[in-house]
Each structure stands twice: as structure tokens, then as C-alpha cells.
Amino acid sequence: MALSAEAGWNQTDEDWAVFFAHGKVYGITDAAGAPQATGAVLPYAGGFAWIGMVLVTVACRRKGLGTRILEACLADLDDRGLVPFLDATPAGAEIYRPLGFEDTLGLTRWRGSGGATGGGLPNGMRAMTEDDLAAAVALDAVAFGTERRFLLDNLFRRAGDAALLRADGTGFALARSGRTATQIGPIVAGSEESAAALLETALGRVAGAVIVDLADRWTGLAGLLEARGFARERPFLRMVRGRAAPFGDPDHLFVAAGPEFG
Incomplete structure (x- = not known):
């Protein structure tokens, strides 16, 4: 937590x-551990893995520690026959490309504020319940490329009022409280219009600072965020080594869970 806080990252102990x-x-570690x-x-479970939380304390940067960590992660995944993915900043991408990573998807982190009103849900939307998790996991598997019940279960229990399901069962949204902001995501849906309804509703169910990691192809959602006063904070590049095509269907992935989870 000290390292991620030093870097200004949003992660919590959860x-x-x-x-x-x-x-x-x-x-x-240093001599004191x-x-x-x-x-x-x-x-x-789908034959791939995510690399994340690559952090080096300020005093030890430019000494090769990050490269040593990355090499250990890659060796682990190579031993298990898993395809490595990661979400990189543009600066990080210049380090990862010589290691064989290629770009697959552009994302942008947007930052703004939620507008929690405490009102009812709009037509076509309902609060997600634990009984809905199986359906959400199945939808997520289509978009992401494999089932990740453990992660969606974790996010559902942290999402509060921002755990949402389209009434017709075609999409969902989750969120989690972070160290500096609530992160909305993932949002999976059948169309950009449906994703916009989920995003609008989620933004109306949380208060305070909010971040959203939006796939760049969805310009309509970018316009929605701009209209609500959100600003672009930083770009990410989703990268993969050893595979040309994504495992999931990007037509259904609108907002990512975050660069640490994919």
C-alpha cells in the first residue's frame, strides 16, 4: 500500500x-524487509493472465528493479503456458514492446465526480443481486474472454448502489471504492446505447471523485463523460505477448475493471 500510495495509484488493501x-x-525488499x-x-481460466501492480519506490528507480520484477512475472507465466496481458502507460509500452508485447486496445482514464441523488432507478435498469452474479459472469466472459467469478464477486460486494443490471439481462455495471476515487467498471453491454444507460445510472449512484477506464473506440461514451465535466487523465494501452487476437469480444467491452485486473 505504501508503494501504490507513493505512486498516486487508487488501489486499496482489498x-x-x-x-x-x-x-x-x-x-x-531492502535489508529491513x-x-x-x-x-x-x-x-x-481461459489460458491467459494479467500482469499488474508493477511498482518501484522513487529512491530505487532506474536501477533495473522493475525489469527484474517483470522478468519474474513473465517466467512464471511462461512456465504455466499462459499468455501475458497488461495495461501499460505510453512510457511503459516502450519498455514492453522490445519484450514482444503488442498493442491490442486503447483505453483512457477519465476523472470527474459522481452525482449521487438517492433517487430511483430508470426504466430498463435494476439493482444487481447475488442471484444475478452468474448471469453477469457469463456476460463478462463473452467480453473479456473467460469467466472470472472470483473478481466479479469481489467487486459486487464492494459496489453498493452502483451494482446494476439491465432489466433485459443484456448488460451490467460494477464499481469499487478506491484510495482516492470510486472506480466504475467493468461495464459490459450489447450496444453503446445500453452501455451509456448503465454508465449514466452508475454515475448517479456514487458520490465524490470517480474514475472510468473507457475503451477509446466508444466516442459516444467519451462525449457523455465530457458533458458531465469529466477530463482525460491518462491513456493506457492493452498489450499482449504471443497472441495476435483478443480472447474476448471487444464489441461488448466498454469500461474496463482497471489496469490491474483487465
């Missing part, structure tokens, strides 16, 4: 706990 429970965290660098792998 986010870190996902990696310890379902993945593997690598670290380099304090972390100087970290990185994590989160395997998914």
Missing part, C-alpha cells in the same frame, strides 16, 4: 488481497 488470494505477488519493488500476476 485490491491487493485479490492478488494474494488468487494470483502471485513478487517483490524486492521493506518492499522496494512489486509486481503481480493474476491467472485467468
Whole structure:
């Protein structure tokens, strides 16, 4: 948590706990055992895994620690025959390309404010219940490329009023409270119009600072965020090594869960 806070990242201890429970965290420590660098792998059942939480404390940067962490993560996934994915900043992408990573999807992080009103839900929308999780997992698997029940279950229990399902069962939205902002995502839907309704409703169910990692192809949703006063904070590139095509269907993925989870 100290490393991610130093970097200004949004993760909480609940986010870190996902990696310890379902993945593997690598670290380099100083003589006293304090972390100087970290990185994590989160395997998914569909033959691939996510690399995230690659952090190096300021005093130890430019000493090769991040590269050592990344090499450990890649060796782990190679041993298990898993295709590595990650979401990189443009600067990070220049490091990952020589290692064989290629761009697959552009994303942008938007930051703004929620407008929680406490009112009822619009027509066509209902609050997600635990009984709906199986349906949400199935929808997510189409968009993402594999089922990740453990992650959606975690996000559902943290989403509060922002756990939403289209009444016709064609889409859903989740969210989670972070260290500095509520992160809305993932949003999976059958069309951009449906995703816009989910995003608008979710924004109306949370208060305070909000971040949204939106796939760049959805210009209508970008316009929606701009109209609500959101601003572009930083771009991400979804990258993969050793595979040309995505595992999932990008036509159904509108807002990502975050660069640490995919």
C-alpha cells in the first residue's frame, strides 16, 4: 500500500488481497524487509493472465528493479503456458514492446465526480443481486474472454448502489471504492446505447471523485463523460505477448475493471 500510495495509484488493501488470494505477488525488499519493488500476476481460466501492480519506490528507480520484477512475472507465466496481458502507460509500452508485447486496445482514464441523488432507478435498469452474479459472469466472459467469478464477486460486494443490471439481462455495471476515487467498471453491454444507460445510472449512484477506464473506440461514451465535466487523465494501452487476437469480444467491452485486473 505504501508503494501504490507513493505512486498516486487508487488501489486499496482489498485490491491487493485479490492478488494474494488468487494470483502471485513478487517483490524486492531492502535489508529491513521493506518492499522496494512489486509486481503481480493474476491467472485467468481461459489460458491467459494479467500482469499488474508493477511498482518501484522513487529512491530505487532506474536501477533495473522493475525489469527484474517483470522478468519474474513473465517466467512464471511462461512456465504455466499462459499468455501475458497488461495495461501499460505510453512510457511503459516502450519498455514492453522490445519484450514482444503488442498493442491490442486503447483505453483512457477519465476523472470527474459522481452525482449521487438517492433517487430511483430508470426504466430498463435494476439493482444487481447475488442471484444475478452468474448471469453477469457469463456476460463478462463473452467480453473479456473467460469467466472470472472470483473478481466479479469481489467487486459486487464492494459496489453498493452502483451494482446494476439491465432489466433485459443484456448488460451490467460494477464499481469499487478506491484510495482516492470510486472506480466504475467493468461495464459490459450489447450496444453503446445500453452501455451509456448503465454508465449514466452508475454515475448517479456514487458520490465524490470517480474514475472510468473507457475503451477509446466508444466516442459516444467519451462525449457523455465530457458533458458531465469529466477530463482525460491518462491513456493506457492493452498489450499482449504471443497472441495476435483478443480472447474476448471487444464489441461488448466498454469500461474496463482497471489496469490491474483487465
